[in-house]
Amino acid sequence: MKIAAVETYLMQAGSPAETAWSEESAGGMSLSGTRQWLFVRVIAEDGTYGVGEGSGWPAVVQAAVRDLAPLLVGQDVYNIDRLWSRLHLAQMGHGLTGTVGGGALSALDMALWDLNGKLLGVPVWRLLGGKFRDVVPAYAHTSSVETTKRLIDRGYRAFKTGGVSSALDKATALRAAFGNEIDLMVDLHGPPWLTPADARRMSREFEPLNLLFLEEPVAPEHPNELLRLRDACHVPVAAGERTAKIWGLAPLITSGAIDVAQPDTGRFGGIGQMKKLAAIAEAFGVTIAPHAGTLGPVAEFAAIHLMAAIPNALILERFGSDWPGRERVISAPPVFRDGGLEVPDVPGLGVDLVLDEIAKYPAQRNTGIPNDAHYAPGTANEHLYIQPRFNATGLRARTAE
Numbered sequence: 001m002k003i004a005a006v007e008t009y010l011m012q013a014g015s016p017a018e019t020a021w022s023e024e025s026a027g028g029m030s031l032s033g034t035r036q037w038l039f040v041r042v043i044a045e046d047g048t049y050g051v052g053e054g055s056g057w058p059a060v061v062q063a064a065v066r067d068l069a070p071l072l073v074g075q076d077v078y079n080i081d082r083l084w085s086r087l088h089l090a091q092m093g094h095g096l097t098g099t100v101g102g103g104a105l106s107a108l109d110m111a112l113w114d115l116n117g118k119l120l121g122v123p124v125w126r127l128l129g130g131k132f133r134d135v136v137p138a139y140a141h142t143s144s145v146e147t148t149k150r151l152i153d154r155g156y157r158a159f160k161t162g163g164v165s166s167a168l169d170k171a172t173a174l175r176a177a178f179g180n181e182i183d184l185m186v187d188l189h190g191p192p193w194l195t196p197a198d199a200r201r202m203s204r205e206f207e208p209l210n211l212l213f214l215e216e217p218v219a220p221e222h223p224n225e226l227l228r229l230r231d232a233c234h235v236p237v238a239a240g241e242r243t244a245k246i247w248g249l250a251p252l253i254t255s256g257a258i259d260v261a262q263p264d265t266g267r268f269g270g271i272g273q274m275k276k277l278a279a280i281a282e283a284f285g286v287t288i289a290p291h292a293g294t295l296g297p298v299a300e301f302a303a304i305h306l307m308a309a310i311p312n313a314l315i316l317e318r319f320g321s322d323w324p325g326r327e328r329v330i331s332a333p334p335v336f337r338d339g340g341l342e343v344p345d346v347p348g349l350g351v352d353l354v355l356d357e358i359a360k361y362p363a364q365r366n367t368g369i370p371n372d373a374h375y376a377p378g379t380a381n382e383h384l385y386i387q388p389r390f391n392a393t394g395l396r397a398r399t400a401e
């Protein structure tokens with residue numbers, strides 16, 4: 001079966017007024033108005049198609065996918081890994097590494113897995129070697145006890161909080177309110193505004209909170225500092241969302257810098273790359289917790305199949321209710337039950353695009369800086385790499401200057 005065509009669909013994920021991180025994380029970092037989703041369809045000569053999603057700067061990834069498409073047309077759809085290598089090699093002149101190329105590979109690889117599943121009549125998790133679980137644990141985002149209560153009522157059992165300020169206060173309040181009834185994670189977003197020395201001190205303050213993991217306590221530009229931090233504290237460390245392909249993330253695993261690897265399903269390089277990464281991680285006792293960030297709903301399905309099929313799946317990040325359009329642009333959202341997402345049992349990924357709905361949200365804007373008060377213009381916080389130190393009260397509540 002030959003590939004006949006590749007299509008791309010770029011959309012604005014919500015109007016500026018309603019687009020942000022999840023409703024539940026109101027008060028946290030926001031990228032209002034700048035989120036786009038890129039979906040692709042890889043169409044076989046018999047009309048069967050697979051769907052995929054790529055991030056890593058979707059508007060740029062769209063250009064990359066269109067540039068790569070002629071390398072797929074006319075090729076045999078069944079040789080997924082060979083086609084991946086073909087697309088990867090084609091990026092040599094562009095430097096090979098990086099999340100933009102990783103986003104293009106992710107979108108096309110994802111669509112090829114979906115297409116293969118449909119043509120062969122099996123779910124993607126079966127192509128990956130079968131499943132370990134029927135439900136993939138997932139966590140929601142929260143910034144308050146009240147929000148967490150609402151999410152617990154909806155069935156969530158695991159939560160991530162954090163941000164660039166008050167992360168310790170938020171996590172302490174949640175643990176005090178719910179005890180060990182919940183799993184708790186903290187994301188410091190790889191802060192360039194936190195010096196490595198401050199990060200080590202702050203990490204030790206999280207030790208009593210029994211975190212599932214502490215995410216990106218130092219900036220990804222300083223991988224050696226991540227290793228020093230992990231040696232200095234007794235908190236499981238997670239990182240990897242801004243890396244691409246196995247060569248980008250494996251060094252954090254093999255060097256012993258992290259306990260949890262967080263490949264982004266839309267920009268890491270594809271389902272095949274994530275499966276390979278999971279094997280590397282397994283060899284070093286590291287678990288997998290895919291990053292979602294600004295991703296749309298198709299990549300979430302890909303993550304569910306991957307997480308179903310690997311032994312060292314930890315938990316999946318999700319923004320299930322961040323914008324109503326998330327559920328409208330696909331055929332149906334994943335089923336949430338028992339604190340996680342049900343693994344689909346239909347051919348392919350189990351999701352389709354609703355093209356008429358996607359067309360209602362034409363792409364507008366794809367860049368911006370977070371509008372959190374801590375980036376306030378005219379203050380020392382305007383420029384991220386000034387690295388202002390947090391205050392001496394244990395890096396607790398901090399206000400813009």
Ligand SMILES: [Mg+2]
Nearest residue numbers: 187189215241
């Ligand atoms: Mg993060």
